[in-house]
Structure formats: C-alpha cells, structure tokens
Amino acid sequence: MTNDPMRLKRVSITDVAKAAGVSPATVSNALNKTRHVEAETLDRVMRAVRELGYVPNAAARRFRTGRANSIAVFSSMPAPVAAGPSKLGFLMEIAAAAAEAALHHGLALVLVPPVPNAAQVLRDTSIDGALLIEPSADDPFGQILRDRNIPTVTIGDSGGSDMPCIQFDYPLMARLMLDHLRDAGAREFLLVVGSSKRATHAAMRSAYLAQAEATGMTPHVLELDEELGEAGATRMVAEILRDRPGVDGIMSPVDAFASGALQAVRLAGRRVPEDIRVITRYDGARAREANPQLTALNLKLDRVARLAIDRLIIEIAGGVGPATTPAPAPALIVRPSTVIA
Template identity: 30%
Template sequence: MKIEIADKGARPIPTLASIAERVGVSVNTVSRALRAPNTVRIELRHQINAAMEELNYVPNRLAGGLSGARSDIVGVVVTSLYYSEFASIVDTLQSALLEHDLQVMLANTRYNETQELRFVRSILSWRPAAVAIIGVDHPPKVVELLRASGAPVIEMWDIGGEVIDTAVGFDHTRVGAAQAEHLIAQGYRHLAFVGSVRDNDKRAQKRLRGLETAAAAAGLPPVIRHTIAEGGSPELGERLAIELLQQHSGIDAIACNSDAVAFGVLRALRNRGRRVPEDIGVIGFGDSEAASCVTPSLTTIRPDRERIGRLTADAIIARINGAKPRTTVVDWKLVMRKSTRRQP
C-alpha cells in the first residue's frame, strides 16, 4: 500500500556567507572560526556558533572542489543494535545500495536523543546522498537539520506520526492492539505489559498504548505495566516477571516489548511452576530466530525487516532520481505458537 504525501520542498541550504551576513563579519572570519577557532576571539566565536545553530548550518567535510556536490554516502541511523533488532534491515539495505554504488555510514544512537543529534550532524557534514533513520519521532533540532539538509530523508520501521519526507514501516499502535486481541481471543482477561520502555523508544510506547486501548475496548481491567528504562534482555525479562507476579498474582497474560524480554519471562514462569499457556499466556515482538526454539515456542509479532530494508533502498534511489516523497506501509504478521495456544 502506498500513500503519496505532499512534497514539502527543499529549503535553502545555509552557507558560510549566510552565517557571515547574520553575524556581520567576513566569510574568512567564519571560516577561521571553524578551521582554527583559537584565532577568533571567544565572544565572536559564540556569536558565530549561535548563528550556525539558528540557521541549521552543518560544516561540509568534502574537498573544496566538491563543496556543491553530494557524496556517495547514505547515512543510516538506528536506535539499537542490541540483539540485532535492526541488523537484517541494515544488511538488506546495504546490499541493495551497493548495487547503485552507494555506501552506508552507520550510527547507533542507543535511544539517546543527544547522541542522535550528534550523529545526524556528523553524517550531514559529509553531504550524504540520503539519510535513512529509524522512527518518525525525533528531537525537534534533528527534524530541523534533516529538513534543511536538502538530502532525501527516509524514516524506517514506523509510520505513526508526522513524516519528514518519505517513510517505510508499519503502525506500532495497531501491533499492540493485535497482541491484546489475540490474547483476548485465547481466553485471557488479566493482561500485563512487561519490558524495556525508554523515553526515546516511541515505538514501544505506541505498542503499549495499542494494547491498553484494545483491552479497555473489550471491557477488560486496566493493563498492568511493569517496565524499566534500560536495555531489554532475557535477564531483565526474568527479573520483571518475578516482580510482577509478586505484586499481581492474578495476571493471566503477559505482552512483552521484545522477544528477548519474553524469553526471560518464560524462564521466570517455568521456575515458579506457572504453566504456559494454561496459567499464563506470553506474547513477544520481533520473531527472533530463537522464538520457535524455546519451550514453549513463543507467539510473537513478525515484522518484515528484509522488505523494509529493500523498500527503503528503493525509496532512496527514487528520491535521488527526483520522485515525490511517499509513505509505504509494510505488512507484519502475528505468528501463533504454543505460548498462547490454550488447549480446547
């Protein structure tokens, strides 16, 4: 499914001359402030830095003769490489871009907004042919820089929000609702959400909202949240599940923000004699390779990572060649396994 959105148009890219005009100094003075800051008095450097910030100026790392050109680099910004959540997207994207002689420059923000801004600035200084970035929720300054860069921007993995330019992904709120609907259909009534939910992990927050909304619409009690703002892992899942059961013994279903967390939840339930799926159902997100191998096998959501990678590459090439921005919705699948399949 493809939905065309209006082309926001390219904004004028700020230059040394526009910085110099804003501050009221020569271009050479601005250039010296960048190349040899100790040769410019500190008060004037502050004025120049403030002007660069206001105008979203990014230094150009390309050689002087190429100052008006684009490089063959595509900046790819992900929020995590932990448990290879986005590895197959990047791998597929890189392979497809190499066919067009484009190189990937990868940055991992670790869900840190300060790091995201820093990496985006650094990537843009290389005048990339395009930028591919995870999610549609970014710090305002990152959005300003990307819009002002003049480079095609493809947001991956999520489409649930305002898009800068082009997006390839799926609706995470709908995924959360599907998790709830599946658990309800299997006869579970007291739902909990467990896992790693950091302030900058907007996708996990959307899935949680979808789960809660669907449970409320079905007349169920409020979903019990038990989350923490740290990296997800089986160890974290086990710890959170133990704490959850101590505080809410009546829970009969647990939705996890990732498969890695779900593996730990399954271990905690097994060690405490809670039968899965008879006593408690467990559903994950991601469909990692181990999801079908654990006991019981894990019901989970399978995003089509490889397709997102291929379509992102297609979108990059299309935008470079002048195509209009658009949003492409990629299908996902709920894979039912033993962790929620109650016997009739």
C-alpha cells in the same frame, strides 16, 4: 602494472588526458558519458585509461559533485534491546536487506550501530541520505539529520517529524497480538512497553487500553526504560507476577522485554503457555531461540527495507514522493509460548 615499486603518485585524469592527447574535460566526458565524444577519441582515451591503470579518485569526485554515493542506517534503540554482537536484531536485519537494495542502486550502506559516539559519523563522513529506524519523538539522530537537512526516510513511524516514512500499521500489530492472546485463552494480561516516546509503545498502549475497556479487563501496563534491557524486564515482571496472581498473559512490542518476561515466569514457577501466554512483536533471534519459542509477528523487514531504500532514492533525487508508504501487513507466527504444541 597499476602501481610501481616506490608507491608512486596515483595516476590522475590529467595523466590520462596527456597520454591520450586530449584535455581532462574530454576524458571526464568520455568516462561519464556526460557528452558525446567522437568514437576515435573515445577509443584513444579508453586505451590510455587501460594502459595507465587509471582508476578515478572517488574522494575527488564526491567532493566535486557533492554526491557521496552512500547512505547510512541509524537506530537510536539503545544497545541493550537492539543489535548486539550476538543478538542480531531489528537494525541488522534491516541493514542486511537495505545494503543489498542500496547496492543495487549504486549506493553503499554505512552501518551505524547504537553507540554513544555514533553521531560523529555525520561529521566525519559524507552521506547522501539516511534510514532512521523507529525514531522516538525526540530522537537525537532525527534532530541532527533534520538540521543538516540530509534526506531521510524513517522506518515504522516518523516520530512526529515531517520526514517520509515507511509506515507500520501499529494498530493492526496490536490487534493481532491482543486477539491472539484472547484466542489462546488469556483473560487478564500485562502489557510491557518502553518508556521512550516511540510510536510502537504509544499505539500498543492505546490499543491495549481500548480493548481492556471493551472487554472489562483490568489493565496492567508496565513501562520500562529501554536501557534496562532483558534483565530489567525479568526483574520488574517478576514483581508484577507476585502482586497480580491473576495475570495469565504477557505482551510486549520489544523482544528483549518479552524474553525477559519469559524468565520471570519461569522463576515464578509458572508454566508457559499453560499458566501464562507470552507474545512479542519482533520475530528476531531472541524470539526464535527462546524456550519455549515466542509467538511473534513477521514484520517482513526485508520488504520494508527495500521500500525504504526506494523511497530514499526519490528523496535524494529531490523528487516528490508520498509522505507515508504503508509497510506490508504483518503476519502472526504462532509458537509454543502461546499455544500448546
């Protein structure tokens, strides 16, 4: 019924109007309930809609109203440590929960993986708002989103911008990891962070250094380009293990680095966790499938994603909301990489 053989022109609101004997404006009002229309008229309109199989042109509507009914989720974490086809990570976990939450508010979620030409999404498709995951201080997506003033909520940390943020408690995360390493018996441990300007690295580093000073431990900080990914971590950590035989613990906020470190330990012929304990922050596929499985933090990303969507809705509506919303407290998940089963 709805489409005739020769791929006819789609039926428009004026066709409906004509069929129902009313004006296009009335049809619009009837469908969107923007103004009251008399019951009898409404009925005629609805019947015409049904008979003609009218379905509103989303593109035209979006054009006219300026509302896109969709939001995007970005992450500037480079591919080697973020999502990859087989290594679903942070981004995808948030995307899954966010998509569901967004849909609940009538918004579609467009998924923007960390590839070089990702910014073109902002040029070629219209979105009402964006989620930005753990931006660095000089985040490229952050720049563009701000320039276009697209309502944006950041997840983790605002990266120094004034965008609203679902704030991770980085100090608490660091403390959980540090304390657990000590409790597990480590006395001299290595911190592996990324070299980007992300809050997670900075916070982890300062908490680590503070603790080192307090306990008199000699600090070892390895700073790694995130592009190097897991293999890079293996290589660099192996070097350190050779130079600093006293190291008996490794912590990293980046799961790819931790899992790379695990490799390095194995290659060095040391045992996990007996000789060296390894702990990471993000409990993703890498942590759970490592051998031995990695102790990590439950970041409760599904709840974080929902909070972010809720906050973004406010922002899009032009309402005023809190500059930062605290994320739920992370919880330690103890696994065999730090304690003997």
